[in-house]
Amino acid sequence: MSSNPPAQSPAGARPAVDGPRPAAPAVSPPPPATVTCTIDGKPYTFPRGTLIVNAVRQVGHPIPYYCYHQKLAPVGACRVCMVSVLGAPLTRPGMGPIVTTGCTTPVFEGLEIETMSEAAKLARKQVLQFLLINHPLDCPVCDKGGECDLQDFTLGYGPGVSEFAERKILRRKADDLGPFLVLDQERCILCQRCVRYENEVTGEQNLVLKERGDRTVIDTGRGEPYSGYFSGNNTELCPVGALTSRTYRFKARPWDVRPVATVCQGCAVGCNATVNLRGDRIVRLLLRDNPQTDGGWLCDRGRYGFGHTTAPARLDRPLIKRNGELVAASWEDAVSAAAAGLRQGAAVLGGGRLTDEEALLLSQLVRVGLKTNDVDWRVGYQTFAAPEAVGMQGAQIGDIDGADLVLLCDTSLLEEAPVVEIRLRRSAGRNTSVIDLGPVRNFRHGPSRRIACAPEDLPARIAALTPDFQAAKSPLIVWDGRGGEALAEAIRGLGARVLVPAEFNNARGAEIAGLVPDALPGYHRLDEAAVFSKAWGAAVPSATGRHTQAILAATGGDVQALYLVGANPLRTFPDGALAAAALDRVGFLVVQDLFLTEAAHRADVVLPALGPLEKEGHVTNMSGVRQAVRRIVSGPSGAKADGEIFRLLAAALGATLADVPAEVASEPVRLRLPAGSASTPPGEGLRLIVRPALFAGGGTAAHDPNFDPVRGGTVVRLHPEDAAELQLAEGDAVHLQSGGTALRAVVSKDGGVARGYAVLAAHVAGVQGLGPRVRVAPARAEVTVG
Amino acid sequence: MPWDAQAADAVVAKYPSPRSAILPLLWLGQNSDGHVTPETVERVADRLGLNISDVESVLSFYTMFRTSPPARHRLQICRSLACAMKGAEEILEHIAAATGVAAGEQSADGGFSVEVVECIAACDHAPAYLCDERMGGPLSPQKALRLLRGEGGDEQ
């Protein structure tokens, strides 16, 4: 290999490829920030570097383009964006205009662009004719019909007839790429938008070009199912009907859908989306760029997570337990039964999935209706939602773009805040160093420094990173709030801003509304209770309440009744045995939810609630951005919005809920965190850890028919060497045994899991019941559960 | 034959960016196994830090790579413009009529395979061909049948 430097060119001047060389100035002044050129005869000024395609679009002149896309790097593959250009260095003096691609050529001073010259028109016409040589022209049955660039540009710029009489090449049609995509290879025009998206944006390369020449097709690497969380964006990038959504196929035409703007409530990122309705049914979600939150993309959880609105399993009437059976009841009967049961010694768990407004109503209901501070939204692993509430400085999602150091503290952005992971992947490829700390590798699509350690060693490992953080200019920590005070203290010690993905989509809204035992709305101290009493017109208790663990432990004692609001601790609470015992012991149980969850099965009264896309209000995302959500569909006719249910319950309890927020001047409190997990004692078997997985869990996803294709069985991830020692192969069925319980699972070998661990997905039935260590044994072998 | 990790390292060391080593590493696999096996693709991806799909994409682009065990003789006939105009299609038809083996197929006894390829940069020899990695042309129907029987060998 030669390592010679390239031939020297005069300082600052670009070597001319062609034509006369410009005289080299001794010191070149910085080039002006703008350039002036003409488009179709009129002069315009643009920032330097503006591509011709964008310049032409900005001044409102039409220009066709397929491969070019604002969110992807230009490639110049389709050749349809042809325009005539005149001006050195593209053309030489005395030479006429030439035709070139507008998507790869930046404007420059003195450039003359003609978009409708005869030469440009002919070039586009020929390209369009070529694109249709093998195209099936099945527009009448194509989802894209009506919003297809191939239809539009062929009509606008193409020839009226084809000169090709040859037989068309046949390829795979209705090719199920699974789980959400269907590919029609015949319709593909090989613009490579999907390929570049998979390369530049997700980095997963789930879709690639295969073969060459006229046999080139889009496919997955080996024809295997598409396996990423961001497949749906391809359907919006694809300019034709080649990549389509399984859920939208043959469901609607673009001209008979009604668009409504809203915000995804699939997680706490709060991506902006446009819902398309046909009649009163949601047929699809499209992305709606918000640089603050989504950065222009949606994940599949959000894009396809609307099936709960019409899921057959939705609760559509209240239920009351009579003689051990849940039977349908009227709202009147259910509300008065619930109120009667909750009147004495009630505690409330949940609220992380409400709107901000509803959370505030629940907070009031708890204080003035149930007369307690025994309330906690934290029914899972997350111990706080707002970094400011625990003495840390919060970060914005967009801060990832400019961070030079990002510490992932035992947290997976991919599983907990998917679209934010895209940002991290992109900046990790540029100038962000990523440290991936914890027992499981969480960052797998970009360069990172991996530090494997046990959960209890996290504080010490974090303290050891102090020099890295001192050297960094704008460091950032991503922590999902799992663990306790010891870990929080270590993180505070680094002095960096913190981003907290949430376990429940509106955890932050619940927390600021005061759905915690040690603060009133706005993180106000309980000794401000008098101010709230005045605003709400009823006495607000000032004694500190109990957090989830203490509430569950006190059931059967002085917690006589439990009200679960969109909460199912049997699936989410880390101590599953305690949750199960608590729900068995409690004297009276009210469950308010969308589906008949494991907890609802044990309830005395079940109140059917409306869910995301069925309620108005606001939600607060993981970095504290408040956004409006819309009521787009009405949901089951017998269900009510949570806020309305709170008002009915309050009335039955003899209280009224005020609409005005209290004006309080006190300093916010700092929330108490649990001490933190003790280390697991050594023992037999593998150490069990439970980590979030995007599609594994409960909530609306558990019952959404759109997610049937991704709802596999329980998977246990093991280090390949641990699997080998246990003589287990990929896909083997095993029993996980701990204490007196066992769970069936399927083995997945994963080099990203530290040795000695078994990793299960959180929010899955049966997982929380297992102890800190599990024995893994083949499912068919004789086993004694001990 | 086992994957020669040392030879692979030597190949990778020759290039400024790992991705440039895809082709030579695939050759390494093909030369030792007779064709590029799925394991070779996985090893190449792993060695270069690339996605498997990326390597599969490159592999499928080049007709010089085989992904199944080769026939004893492999005849690749160019059908790009110059070769098509000089009768490549007719030669393929002749082969099919004489042997029953069409383009893209292998004879039942594994003796030979016939493939069409895009331009092999030998238009001046149109219709050009590759037989067992040796380039030649112009090809005639009779010569094609001789090559398939393993009686080629005289020209470059």
Ligand code: SF4
């Ligand atoms: S599938 Fe769509 S986006 Fe991908 S190359 Fe084909 S036309 Fe372009």
Ligand code: SF4
């Ligand atoms: S990242 Fe979260 S908010 Fe965004 S689309 Fe996915 S589930 Fe919805």
Ligand code: FES
């Ligand atoms: S849009 Fe310019 S070449 Fe495709």
